[in-house]
Amino acid sequence: MSALPAPLLELRGVSKRFVGALDTAARLANLFGADAREEIVHAVDRVDLAVQAGEVVGLVGESGCGKSTLARLAVGLLEPSGGIRLWRGEAIAQLPAEKQRAIQLRIQMIFQDPYASLNPRMRVADIVGEAPVVHGLIDAREREEYVAQMLARVGLDASLARRFPHQFSGGQRARIGIARALAVKPDFLVCDEAVAALDVSIQAQVLNLFIKLREEFKLSYLFISHDLGVVQHVSDRVVIMYLGRVVEAAATEDIYARPNHPYTQALLAEVPRMDVRGKRFVSIKGEIPSPLAPPPGCHFHPRCPHAMPRCRIEQPVLREIAPLQFSACHLNDTD
Amino acid sequence: MTGPALCVEHLSTHFFTRQGVVKAVEDVSFSVGPGKILGLVGESGSGKSMTGYSIMGLVDPPGRVVAGRILLGGRDLRTLAPEAMRNIRGNRVAMIFQDPMMTLNPVLRVDTQMVEAIQAHAGVSRAAALERARGALERVGIPAPAERLKAYPHQFSGGMRQRVAIAIALLNQPDLIIADEPTTALDVTIQGQILFEMQKLARESGTALIWITHDLSVIASLADEICVMYAGRIVERGSVDPVLDAPLHPYTHGLIASVPSRNRRGAPLRQIPGMTPSLLDLAPGCAFRERCPRADGACAQDPALSSPVAGRLVRCFHPLAESTIA
Numbered sequence: 001m002s003a004l005p006a007p008l009l010e011l012r013g014v015s016k017r018f019v020g021a022l023d024t025a026a027r028l029a030n031l032f033g034a035d036a037r038e039e040i041v042h043a044v045d046r047v048d049l050a051v052q053a054g055e056v057v058g059l060v061g062e063s064g065c066g067k068s069t070l071a072r073l074a075v076g077l078l079e080p081s082g083g084i085r086l087w088r089g090e091a092i093a094q095l096p097a098e099k100q101r102a103i104q105l106r107i108q109m110i111f112q113d114p115y116a117s118l119n120p121r122m123r124v125a126d127i128v129g130e131a132p133v134v135h136g137l138i139d140a141r142e143r144e145e146y147v148a149q150m151l152a153r154v155g156l157d158a159s160l161a162r163r164f165p166h167q168f169s170g171g172q173r174a175r176i177g178i179a180r181a182l183a184v185k186p187d188f189l190v191c192d193e194a195v196a197a198l199d200v201s202i203q204a205q206v207l208n209l210f211i212k213l214r215e216e217f218k219l220s221y222l223f224i225s226h227d228l229g230v231v232q233h234v235s236d237r238v239v240i241m242y243l244g245r246v247v248e249a250a251a252t253e254d255i256y257a258r259p260n261h262p263y264t265q266a267l268l269a270e271v272p273r274m275d276v277r278g279k280r281f282v283s284i285k286g287e288i289p290s291p292l293a294p295p296p297g298c299h300f301h302p303r304c305p306h307a308m309p310r311c312r313i314e315q316p317v318l319r320e321i322a323p324l325q326f327s328a329c330h331l332n333d334t335d
Numbered sequence: 336m337t338g339p340a341l342c343v344e345h346l347s348t349h350f351f352t353r354q355g356v357v358k359a360v361e362d363v364s365f366s367v368g369p370g371k372i373l374g375l376v377g378e379s380g381s382g383k384s385m386t387g388y389s390i391m392g393l394v395d396p397p398g399r400v401v402a403g404r405i406l407l408g409g410r411d412l413r414t415l416a417p418e419a420m421r422n423i424r425g426n427r428v429a430m431i432f433q434d435p436m437m438t439l440n441p442v443l444r445v446d447t448q449m450v451e452a453i454q455a456h457a458g459v460s461r462a463a464a465l466e467r468a469r470g471a472l473e474r475v476g477i478p479a480p481a482e483r484l485k486a487y488p489h490q491f492s493g494g495m496r497q498r499v500a501i502a503i504a505l506l507n508q509p510d511l512i513i514a515d516e517p518t519t520a521l522d523v524t525i526q527g528q529i530l531f532e533m534q535k536l537a538r539e540s541g542t543a544l545i546w547i548t549h550d551l552s553v554i555a556s557l558a559d560e561i562c563v564m565y566a567g568r569i570v571e572r573g574s575v576d577p578v579l580d581a582p583l584h585p586y587t588h589g590l591i592a593s594v595p596s597r598n599r600r601g602a603p604l605r606q607i608p609g610m611t612p613s614l615l616d617l618a619p620g621c622a623f624r625e626r627c628p629r630a631d632g633a634c635a636q637d638p639a640l641s642s643p644v645a646g647r648l649v650r651c652f653h654p655l656a657e658s659t660i661a
Contacts, residue, residue, distance in 0.1 A: 062522035062523065062524060062525075063493075063522055169610055170379075171610060199378040199379055199549060199611075200378065200549060200550075200551070200590055200593045200594060201378060201589060201590060201593045201606065201607040201610075202378075202610065203593065204592075204593035204594075204595075204604040204605070204606040204607070205606045205607075207595065207604055208603045208604055208606055211601065211603060212603075226522065226523065228523070229552070229594065229595040229596065230595050232595065232600060233595035233596075233600055233601070233604070234595075234601070252600065266524060267523055267524065269527075270523045270524050270526070270527035271523055271552070272526075272530070272550070272552040272553045272555065272556040272557070273552050273555065273556065273596075274551055274552045274555045274579060274591065274594055274596065275555070275596070276555065276556050277555055277556065277575060277576055277579075279556035279557070287492055287494055287495070287524075287525065288522075
């Protein structure tokens with residue numbers, strides 16, 4: 001990977017721990033000798049992720065695997081408990097505050113729920129136009145025209161700018177969310193389940209919009225979804241997460257054609273597909289364990305059909321098993 | 336095989352609101368045989384869930400089933416007194432909802448709820464009912480069912496909760512189960528487990544299954560027959576393979592083309608322009624014509640269901656011929 005220029009955004013060994021502080025009752029109980037401990041969730045556990053300029057990286061995982069936390073770390077909405085975040089090779093936290101703010105503006109987020117992520121009391125013109133004025137990207141007098149431009153880009157009519165979010169359908173709201181993100185001229189968009197709430201035909205419209213905008217503005221995306229079909233459609237590279245760790249990362253073609261990690265294999269086998277009829281579902285066993293008490297060693301071993309004694313003890317590291325295909329599985333060491 | 340488990344004929348459910356009449360379900364007919372799985376597909380507001388509620392007799396005012404027959408084993412459920420309907424609901428016909436917490440009472444233990452469902456329909460002892468409840472939990476793949484019976488719904492994960500809801504639907508060995516998007520909120524691997532259980536169930540017990548969903552890929556892998564609904568009407572009906580391989584209705588075709596698939600990565604998806612119309616005072620004529628590439632003057636009339644190909648039905652004046660499908 002040394003030939004490549006510094007990635008646009010890189011997370012290096014990033015972790016996020018959430019600590020459930022003890023309440024008064026538990027602290028009192030401890031005074032009397034009880035052994036109540038703080039609950040610690042390793043939502044994201046030493047994850048490396050790099051997105052090159054112009055690249056779309058898909059992030060897949062089931063609920064509770066830490067993909068939304070990772071999204072928030074990437075955007076900077078959450079401070080990592082460990083590890084660093086780099087923008088074009090520079091550690092963001094080390095930069096002067098002003099520079100940090102400028103970088104922050106280049107990274108925008110598109111949220112899952114097109115209902116909850118728009119302020120119901122603001123008109124579309126304000127939702128889209130506020131940030132660019134505040135950050136001095138445009139003059140307040142140019143706002144109306146600028147908003148009209150932004151709305152046109154996402155396929156909305158400029159005459160709708162005076163309306164409130166509740167006057168729009170789900171698909172239109174998703175577009176407003178995208179226009180708001182684009183208004184500050186970002187380089188990098190983090191899309192957290194951005195199309196999950198939409199109907200199939202509307203989802204197709206919004207996905208097409210993402211693809212079009214990417215080409216128009218040379219955007220990079222971190223595209224998070226639980227829908228493997230959607231991720232496959234938009235991504236250049238796919239990263240699979242399980243219980244806070246990356247288990248596999250590779251180019252989209254490779255990962256769908258030759259999944260290496262048993263979890264990826266199971267995930268791909270489970271996806272219902274339109275070209276598979278009368279499928280006999282054979283399910284992988286069990287559920288995702290609680291991140292409060294993750295199993296030792298490889299997190300996937302209780303559900304893995306190939307688990308060996310070693311998997312229960314030693315955590316497998318992510319390593320390159322084929323050119324640019326990374327997987328964290330002990331099976332790759334045995335043969 | 337004997338007659339169909341359920342036969343719905345010309346079912347219409349309307350909502351009489353202050354703003355006007357909403358025809359949520361209009362002239363819907365289908366049947367499903369024992370052990371068969373019928374997929375009811377459509378987008379939000381297409382009337383697919385309301386069709387399920389209508390069969391269950393769960394339509395609340397201002398809504399009303401205004402026309403049609405719902406024949407379960409030859410008996411028309413619409414003519415039954417509320418008391419008789421109550422005997423059938425949860426007994427001969429059961430429903431599984433998208434959110435299992437709609438089925439489960441959060442303040443009662445699972446065993447209480449399951450025993451109640453059994454004793455409401457069969458005069459069995461509590462011990463026998465508990466045994467049957469345990470068996471049902473075991474069938475849907477819940478580990479340690481005897482202990483889990485004593486748990487409250489919040490002590491289960493989402494996938495497990497949905498299994499409990501399915502187990503409750505199974506308790507009285509119904510002839511028909513209506514499943515309304517039961518796996519939509521679940522993760523892929525958990526969805527796979529639930530689909531596995533449901534498939535096994537239909538095969539083994541001969542229960543007919545109506546699977547309501549917006550997800551064509553689930554239907555493709557699961558169902559025998561498919562009904563595509565749009566704006567309250569069935570626009571296309573037939574066996575899964577021909578409908579998905581060579582759709583006749585432009586809407587079905589558009590829907591299939593909208594799904595991201597592996598062979599067209601990065602290419603723009605074929606999208607259906609516009610959005611679903613409001614069902615409030617829907618103008619006569621084909622409801623899809625505003626979004627349809629094939630629409631012309633004839634579409635201002637209501638199209639009837641026709642059968643251009645044997646064994647298939649389509650509600651369109653200009654159905655796609657097999658040769659025109661790209």
